[in-house]
Amino acid sequence: MGIIAKLLGKAPQEETARVGGMEDFMTLIRVYYQAVMAMQMGISNLAVLPDLRIFKQTLHVPTVNNKLGIGERKRCRTMLMDVYGMEDNFFKEIDASIKRNCRNVNDIKNYLLMFQGFSQDLMMLMGNLMQWKFRMPSMFHKALRGMTAKTIHQIMTKNDWRDDNVRRTCVNIRQYQMRLGYSEAWMTEYVHRIVLLAKKEPKPKDVDEKK
Structure with a gap:
């Protein structure tokens, strides 16, 4: 089973049609948002970031410098660029938007x-x-x-x-x-x-x- 299909928990027979599909893309977008939130706000509790938790545990992404979000953000960003061709400015605007709107854990749900x-x-x-x-x-x-x-x-x-x-x-x-x-x-x-x-x-x- 491919990496993205495995992340979504899809059955092997679905993989060919679905790897790199729209559902995978939206899942990785959510993971990226949550990784940036964890990194910028110093969140260590994965329970408040469910998509990031599944991503980290499924792909065994190591924690970098004892800070959640750094390694996960990099891994997710690389996947979005390699599989979907997303450009650097796309991620920069997400980073800036989260920094502008999220100052504590309570802001996450509203954002x-x-x-x-x-x-x-x-x-x-x-x-x-x-x-x-x-x-x-x-x-x-x-x-x-x-x-x-x-x-x-x-x-x-x-x-x-x-x-x-x-x-x-x-x-x-x-x-x-x-x-x-x-x-x-x-x-x-x-x-x-x-x-x-x-x-x-x-x-x-x-x-x-x-x-």
């Missing part, structure tokens, strides 16, 4: 809930606004990235939306963005990567045929 709301609203609205563009073949990923960047810029700047629900969601996303501090470039990278991974996910019909 993660805020990021979850931000991510859900952003992906839902992007799917609503782009629709057919998200169905473009993966070979046109550069064009799709450009369209993604343009749509995100509209979300952050355009005010004359005809649909009230779209306008309200844009306001919510902008409020999240102000708190979290992520740039449009970061949002583009995040959405674009998830969309490309979603395209590679096996369709229900394909899974049934394999069974």
